[in-house]
Amino acid sequence: MKKYSFYAFLWALVCLAGFYGPQALAKAQEKALPEVYFSKEISPARLKAAYARLDFKPQGKLGVKVHFGEEGNDNYVPPALLRELVTGLKGTFVETNTLYGGSRSDSKTHIATARKHGWGYAPVDILDTDGETAVPYKGKYFNKVYVGKGMAKYGSFLVVSHFKGHGGAGFGGALKNLAMGFGSPAGKKAQHSGQFPTIRYSKCIKCGICIKECPVGAISADYVIDRAKCIGCGKCVESCPYKAIASAPASTKGAAFQEKIAEYAQGVTAGGRFTYINLLMNISAACDCRSGAPAPFMGDVGILASADPVALDQASFDLVNKAAGIPDVFEHETGISGVRALEYAEKIGLGSRKYRLVEIK
């Protein structure tokens, strides 16, 4: 009898393990996913709370990477939102000069634009003021990445990104802020190379807006894009009110551009201490580098924070689409799907597209 009881007990254990095992495994797997902290409320207090949840321990001088907004852009994140956090951390705002003309193409005017736009409450440092340097990297597209020499002065970086649309990449968040934001002008050029837009003449009404927006004069008076001059910035794509200009299709060069962004993001972060916050507000179809960008096409979504830039951008993308009620609202608004950047970033080991959303209340 005792023998039978023992076997029954064993059998019960096996059944229990079979029943609870997969659940326990699923729970353990979910727990191992990178956390993305989310606050629906957008306020200085919630921003500080999101940062606190990251448990980030800066070492050395802290650089806070933001986008100051091009002259004439109204969508960049409000500097007052970051004030308490950044002054409390004694952070320095860091940026790099743009590849093209405008109000942020050299350090003097770039700093003046930053101050004019309200970022002057903390020091502002343009990282390529003293030139650029090449960092070794091993990828499909690059064997080095170019960054501003000034990056070496910093021990840690807090990357605060405005999550919004982009005419060349579909959307821009942490990955793009890393790649284009830390990439020096030579780095930006390397990422944009091979990215040419085309004008669909059946839709074009010859309004001339794209000619005025092109920062390098690559569009002629008879609406032909000179590939030798074009730097692939995507400003014409964003600016055309009739959606008559398309970037290269996502299956070819558009995908390569997004993969390049992922590689650069990996290259600039290698060996450094980085943490990330995305602000899902003022979500327009165009980048903050565009003067006169269109008004937001939807309401604000919230603040997201994570130590994993891929998980952070994926969660931002998911939440924006959920709020908009369509699977890829950026593709709808810009004609470009930015998903390839996320896929490729995960493939090369920059982070995880799976995440655990933790709401801050």
Ligand code: SF4
């Ligand atoms: S902005 Fe668009 S519609 Fe206007 S000229 Fe350029 S391509 Fe044509």
Ligand code: SF4
């Ligand atoms: S992408 Fe468009 S705006 Fe940018 S340089 Fe080329 S033609 Fe000009």
